[in-house]
Amino acid sequence: MKIHINGNIKEFKSKKITPEELIIQLNLNGKRFAIERNGEIIPKKNFDEIHINDGDKIEIIGAVGGG
Amino acid sequence: MADKIVNKTDDLIIAGRSFQSRLLIGTGKYNSFKETRAAINASQSKIVTVAIRRVNLGQSPDEPSLLEFIPSDEFTYLPNTAGCYSSDEAIRTLRLARELLDGHNLVKLEVLGDPDTLYPNVIETINAAEILIKDGFDVMVYTSDDPIIAKQLEDIGCCAIMPLASLIGSGMGILNPWNLEIIIDKANVPVIVDAGVGTASDATIAMELGCDGVLMNTAIALADNPILMASAMKKAVESGREAFIAGRMDKKLYSASPSSPTKGLIK
Numbered sequence: 001m002k003i004h005i006n007g008n009i010k011e012f013k014s015k016k017i018t019p020e021e022l023i024i025q026l027n028l029n030g031k032r033f034a035i036e037r038n039g040e041i042i043p044k045k046n047f048d049e050i051h052i053n054d055g056d057k058i059e060i061i062g063a064v065g066g067g
Numbered sequence: 068m069a070d071k072i073v074n075k076t077d078d079l080i081i082a083g084r085s086f087q088s089r090l091l092i093g094t095g096k097y098n099s100f101k102e103t104r105a106a107i108n109a110s111q112s113k114i115v116t117v118a119i120r121r122v123n124l125g126q127s128p129d130e131p132s133l134l135e136f137i138p139s140d141e142f143t144y145l146p147n148t149a150g151c152y153s154s155d156e157a158i159r160t161l162r163l164a165r166e167l168l169d170g171h172n173l174v175k176l177e178v179l180g181d182p183d184t185l186y187p188n189v190i191e192t193i194n195a196a197e198i199l200i201k202d203g204f205d206v207m208v209y210t211s212d213d214p215i216i217a218k219q220l221e222d223i224g225c226c227a228i229m230p231l232a233s234l235i236g237s238g239m240g241i242l243n244p245w246n247l248e249i250i251i252d253k254a255n256v257p258v259i260v261d262a263g264v265g266t267a268s269d270a271t272i273a274m275e276l277g278c279d280g281v282l283m284n285t286a287i288a289l290a291d292n293p294i295l296m297a298s299a300m301k302k303a304v305e306s307g308r309e310a311f312i313a314g315r316m317d318k319k320l321y322s323a324s325p326s327s328p329t330k331g332l333i334k
Contacts, residue, residue: 061167
């Protein structure tokens with residue numbers, strides 16, 4: 001399946017993936033971030049319950065320097 | 068004024084939270100996180116703004132992040148909506164920020180009008196503020212120095228009004244002290260000058276006018292020596308605050324008054 005992540009298309013072998021699994025695959029575990037799927041925030045407590053499917057648009061955001 | 072003696076209790080109070088510094092600083096445009104932290108230390112600021120952006124997916128897992136350099140037990144984060152040109156974008160950004168920061172709801176709302184001036188779009192700002200406040204956010208709002216808009220933002224429920232001194236990143240200082248004075252005079256929530264400060268005297272003037280605080284980024288980050296400038300800004304804000312509370316003498320045209328005795332002159 002193909003998922004849009006932060007504007008880039010990424011391919012995955014599985015047909016669905018949880019946010020928790022996605023974070024591990026992207027080497028982001030241990031970092032602070034928030035995830036949005038198709039415009040809706042996925043609360044951290046649901047990271048192992050929700051499934052991200054083919055064609056989903058995912059945004060993963062963090063804090064950076066700014067004024 | 069006698070009860071307003073400057074001491075350790077002269078905290079800045081925003082939405083029921085108490086802060087020991089009236090200088091708020093941004094974390095953008097520094098050369099490194101180490102320099103960012105050193106400047107924050109020199110400024111003794113307690114509130115630091117951060118921007119919300121897509122994470123870099125190619126980064127190494129060991130790469131440090133900004134928040135590791137400014138831990139939440141020492142500082143209050145103020146996530147901003149820099150780069151947002153509509154209320155929808157700003158609301159989306161701050162909801163993500165709240166999720167990112169585990170429910171933290173004190174935010175800086177800015178909705179920009181155009182990329183050349185970064186001047187605020189006050190209509191979109193008001194729309195966004197109304198929705199965010201209903202959604203439980205404590206909104207510190209960047210706005211123009213229009214006193215009527217400032218009052219409207221307060222009436223909506225914004226917890227701090229943050230008018231520009233001049234354009235973001237311009238370093239042009241306070242271009243309209245009269246408007247700022249009107250805003251301060253009418254406001255019942257903290258007024259914090261946000262944007263336009265270029266050097267220490269600008270921050271002092273803002274505080275002497277009666278501002279409750281000053282927020283800046285570029286003036287420190289793009290100084291030749293950012294850490295020294297951060298220290299200068301700390302003193303400038305404190306100095307202006309003390310002068311405001313002390314109450315300046317009246318300005319007198321044509322009524323010069325010597326400080327030394329006029330009697331007993333040697334003739």
